[in-house]
Amino acid sequence: MTSVVTAGGISVTIRGAVVDESETVLDRLVSDGVPGSLTSGNANLWGPDAAPLAARRLGWLDLPETSRSLAGRLADPAAEARDAGLDRVVLLGAGGSALAADAMFRTLLRDPDGGASGGTELIVLDTSDPHEVSGVLAGDLDRTLVVVVGESAEAESLRRVFGRAFTEAGLGGAELARRFVVVAEEGSALARAALDAGHHLVHAETDVDSRFGALGARGVVAAALAGVDVTVLLDEASRLARALRQPYDNPALALGAALASSALGARDKLVIADHGSGLGGFAAWAEQLVGGAMGKDGKGLLPVVVESVDAPGFELADDLRRVILGRRPDEPGPGREAGVSVAGPLGAQFLLWEYAVAAASRVIGVDPFAExxxxxxxxxxxxxxxxxxxxxxxxxxxxxxxxxxxxxxxxxxxxxxxxxxxxxxxxxxxxxxxxxxxxxxxxxxxxxxxxxxxxxxxxxxxxxxxxxxxxxxxxxxxxxxxxxxxxxxxxxxxxxxxxxxxxxxxxxxxxxxxxxxxxxxxxxxxxxxxxxxxxxxxxxxxxxxxxxxxxxxxxxxxxxx
Structure with missing residues (x-):
């Protein structure tokens, strides 16, 4: 048995026994009014204990429209970077926002041989490894613009390291200040420090976190400064957003039901394999979302990202649910036995998985925003x-x-x-x-x-x-x-x-x-x-x-x- 749900440029195909299991959960989500409640930002969906935090974390639902203002807010730093020849963007951050930016650049601007097209470059540093950092510092600092996202130990430490490196390279004053773009919530310690130093400051949304904020300022700014056309991503997400209120013909709800039915049953591992999706780095972003949002209170789904549908570990026991990224519903070849296949453009995929994981978290009874x-x-x-x-x-x-x-x-x-x-x-x-x-x-x-x-x-x-x-x-x-x-x-x-x-x-x-x-x-x-x-x-x-x-x-x- 096969079920295919298509809307907004996304196709979710569910096969075999997964169909019956997920349809039971889907009916429950529909009868509980989840599609309308979630798209309306109802913070009570995950229970009274989760409501206070959820009320401050549901802004990601509106990002396909609200993030369109980022183009104007980035105009000045982008123009300065172009005029100064700063086409090597180094992102200092952690978590979902760093992985989202990496996926955007690798999907939309990386050429087939692994290099950067259009002469731009985005390097994501979400590490504290001194060898890796030294390698980036040894690159062309004359072309380097640093984007700082958040206040993780890695971002804060590397901000200091790059500040010293620029100073030792002879930069100072306004020239040093313009080498940094800081993404932070208004009034935060990082925002105040950025203003004091004269850095470009882009305010991050106060109602969006890093895990669910792929299309927000935390995920978008570095990619945009590296040349990614963010409008394309937002248009892709907007097309899907129109279907999210629907009880049926809603691919995000169908995916959420499949994830939830797996977590409720014996299949508590979610094997993710890319099969020609063209979405570079997306599996890593989906991994952090599924594992981080659903893995708590002794519950959840463990995402297992494998190299391909032929890789060791893709075929295992029956306690696994397999997801293929990029397979068309009618495409022959390896991986057809996967329980779920998902195809569609990157911007819509971000919104699809965020919605699906939020819905699945309600079903299994966890707060998707707590850590x-x-x-x-x-x-x-x-x-x-x-x-x-x-x-x-x-x-x-x-x-x-x-x-x-x-x-x-x-x-x-x-x-x-x-x-x-x-x-x-x-x-x-x-x-x-x-x-x-x-x-x-x-x-x-x-x-x-x-x-x-x-x-x-x-x-x-x-x-x-x-x-x-x-x-x-x-x-x-x-x-x-x-x-x-x-x-x-x-x-x-x-x-x-x-x-x-x-x-x-x-x-x-x-x-x-x-x-x-x-x-x-x-x-x-x-x-x-x-x-x-x-x-x-x-x-x-x-x-x-x-x-x-x-x-x-x-x-x-x-x-x-």
Whole structure:
């Protein structure tokens, strides 16, 4: 059985048993009047406890229209940037807004070979890795415009780092001030600091957060300054918005029902594979939305982003629901067995998934806007940075349980159960995943220089299929990005995860002006702070520290081959 719901340029195809399951939930959403209530901004949809926060977080529903004013607000900084030849935009931020901007640029301006078309460039820095930051600093600062979004530890630290770099390059006064565009809520500490420094300030919406604000100022400004035509995205979203009030023929409601029916049943993992959608980076944005909004109170859906429909882990057990991005309903080939397929342009996709996740959260009974688990890790990191000894000594002094070449293995005493090789250690990590659970790999490394780390996910998924009676889903994320994205699910969702964290030696650290710690120490504090939280929840967690990053990653790949 197949159900296809099409409107506003979006097509959602639901197949097989998912049709009956989701139609039951869809009827419930319709009978509860959710389409009209949600589009009207009813903050009571998620219960009385969630209402106060929801009342301040529903502005994303209006962004397809309200964000049209951004073009005028960005006219001055955009003109100044063009006149000064600043066509290399560096975004300092975290969470959904950073991933949204990345998806916009990669979808609309990145050429097929991976380069930037039209001579523009957008670099998203949502990291504290000093190697990755040093690589960006070594680029052409004469062409660089920095956009600061939000007040995360990463954005604040990197704002200081870039300020010093520009000063050392001989910039000062008005010339230095115009190198920064700050996106912040009116009256916030960041907004006041931007005004004092003479930076361009773009006010962020007060009723939109980073997770649901893809089409708001937090998500749009950097992409627009890098040359993305935001009007195209808003037009795409507007066409879908007209269908969101409908009880049926509403693809967002249909997707929300499919997500909710999965989370209510045994299928609490959502495998996401792109199959020719052309939406570069979108799967990562959808991952942070689904995991962060729905993963709390022991409930939710774990998004598992895989490399393709042919990748290890796409085909697993029946506790998975598979979503294909980009497949046409009538298209033959691999992946047709996926429960849900979604096709449509980027601007509409943003709105589609935000609406669907908000509706699904109501059904499973969670507040989509709260982030209790993410706050736990941030507080744990802050506590380490406030310690007298500093974050780095706290972690490095702990002796490894095993050293194999360039790789140190850090685990609770007795957790390795006599393992003597990396292969044995990794097999134990896979074996320790509870039945029905998952393995989350988080790499606090350089996404560019250590890109090979992402290859651990398919290797571990393939290895797990051999060493486990029942293969477990394997996810991969970069730290500290994951703290602001699926980190909420790791702490707040069903407690059936196991964790493999990878950190690396720092050979060229970057001091943070005005702070008693460096980027490398901040990164290690973020890693260890998060590890401490998941271990406090009783979850199995192993940390692999690479004494030499390249050699260590090669060793891990060989151990899994």
């Amino acid at each position: 209790p688990g993410a706050v736990q890790s941030l507080e744990s990191t802050a506590a380490l940075l406030r310690s007298d000894e500093g974050a780095a000594p706290t972690v490095v002094r702990r002796p490894p349980e095993l050293v194999a070449g360039a790789v140190e293995v850090h685990a609770p005493e007795g957790a390795l159960r006599g393992a003597q090789t990396l292969t044995e250690v990794l097999d134990l990590v896979l074996e320790d995943v509870p039945d029905g659970g998952y393995l989350a790999v988080v790499a606090y490394l350089d996404r560019v220089g250590d890109a090979a780390a992402a290859g651990l996910r398919p290797l571990l998924a393939a290895r797990g299929a051999k060493v486990r009676r029942r293969p477990a889903p394997v996810t991969f994320g970069w730290g500290p990005r994951s703290l602001h994205t699926v980190g909420q699910y790791h702490k707040g969702g069903p407690q059936n995860g196991a964790f493999l964290q990878v950190t690396g030696a720092v050979t060229d650290d970057v001091p943070i002006p005005g702070r008693p710690y460096s980027l490398g120490e901040l990164q290690l504090a973020q890693a260890f702070g998060d590890l401490r939280v998941v271990r406090s929840l009783g979850r199995p967690a192993v940390r692999l520290h690479l004494r030499d990053r390249g050699e260590g990653l090669a060793q891990l790949a060989a151990a899994l081959a």
